Amino acid sequence: MLRRISKESVLKLPFPSRLVIASRESRLAMWQAEHVQARLAALYPQCRIDILGMTTRGDQILDRSLAQVGGKGLFIKELEVAMAEGRADLAVHSLKDMPMDVPDGFSLAAVLEREDPRDAFVSTHYSSLEELPPGAVVGTSSLRRQALIAARHPHLKIHALRGNLDTRLRKLDQGDYAAIILAAAGLIRLGVPQRIRAFLAPEHHLPAPGQGAMAIEIPAGRHDLAQMLAPLNHHATALTVDAERTVSRVFGGSCQIPLAAYATIEGEVMRLRALVATPDGLRIAAADVSGPADAPQIVATEAIASLQAQDAEAILAACRAEPL
Numbered sequence: 001m002l003r004r005i006s007k008e009s010v011l012k013l014p015f016p017s018r019l020v021i022a023s024r025e026s027r028l029a030m031w032q033a034e035h036v037q038a039r040l041a042a043l044y045p046q047c048r049i050d051i052l053g054m055t056t057r058g059d060q061i062l063d064r065s066l067a068q069v070g071g072k073g074l075f076i077k078e079l080e081v082a083m084a085e086g087r088a089d090l091a092v093h094s095l096k097d098m099p100m101d102v103p104d105g106f107s108l109a110a111v112l113e114r115e116d117p118r119d120a121f122v123s124t125h126y127s128s129l130e131e132l133p134p135g136a137v138v139g140t141s142s143l144r145r146q147a148l149i150a151a152r153h154p155h156l157k158i159h160a161l162r163g164n165l166d167t168r169l170r171k172l173d174q175g176d177y178a179a180i181i182l183a184a185a186g187l188i189r190l191g192v193p194q195r196i197r198a199f200l201a202p203e204h205h206l207p208a209p210g211q212g213a214m215a216i217e218i219p220a221g222r223h224d225l226a227q228m229l230a231p232l233n234h235h236a237t238a239l240t241v242d243a244e245r246t247v248s249r250v251f252g253g254s255c256q257i258p259l260a261a262y263a264t265i266e267g268e269v270m271r272l273r274a275l276v277a278t279p280d281g282l283r284i285a286a287a288d289v290s291g292p293a294d295a296p297q298i299v300a301t302e303a304i305a306s307l308q309a310q311d312a313e314a315i316l317a318a319c320r321a322e323p324l
Helices: 007-011 027-043 077-084 143-152 165-173 184-189 223-232 235-250 296-309 312-321
Strands: 018-024 048-054 090-094 106-111 119-122 137-140 157-160 179-183 198-200 214-219 259-266 269-277 284-292
Touching: 018 027, 018 077, 027 048, 027 090, 027 165, 027 184, 027 214, 027 223, 048 077, 077 090, 077 214, 106 223, 106 235, 119 184, 137 143, 137 165, 143 157, 143 259, 143 269, 165 179, 179 184, 214 223, 235 259, 235 269, 235 296, 259 296, 269 296, 269 312, 284 296, 284 312, 296 312
Parallel strands: 018 048, 018 090, 137 157, 137 179
Antiparallel strands: 090 214, 106 214, 119 179, 119 198, 259 269, 269 284
């Protein structure tokens, strides 16, 4: 778990004169990198902070689903290579795009405060999923979203949707889809919240583990960087995503598994909701548990046990047996 370190103690430490942030070149990814750049510049005004923009395989392969071409790691591999080769010191990611296990040689240094974690309904002609007529085409790149929509709205057609946020919006606007489902956080961060026609409530549409949170990855052993980045870590967000990612890790969470997990904290209590499903939404195991806010592993373990008691493994086995 990430530790809290005071800003005052960090400012007394020696730090590099220059840092390079590796980032995907999509507009949203660059916004995230620039956000971290600004935060670090405010903390360390003597340090020059540059951004190395890169195109990843996940950005290049748009004609197939992520589940078909290798999963979430396609968005970060090139950034990790840049760090390993010394061309970059850190990388900024959307946490939901990070594999559940950080590769050897790297570590998660900070999790920033979460933006709105909900999914957003986006359409040019309709106000909600409930308003869509039978046979309407909904675009999403996520098996989780596909399963949740299919479970509640079996009369809708769900088609794959790849590309960065701007590409997805363009495909909607040109009439390829009646509606698309996107992470609300991306639309908010890029300054286009008006495109959101409705937020999908977690009660019926649980987010992905880590959705809405940004993470900073660094090479393992860079203790100087870890200390510099510590003030950017948001403790409550780090606790909740730790619980969510623990559930996902146990069940092999990836782009090939319809899995959701969402934790919230009120006072000293963490509530964790999670589910696994088949892509058609016909079989779902769901958990809703609570426990100490400062013990995410304990809360996650209870959620895992609840899902396993509902034969989650059989659901996942059915997912793996289905062609992608």
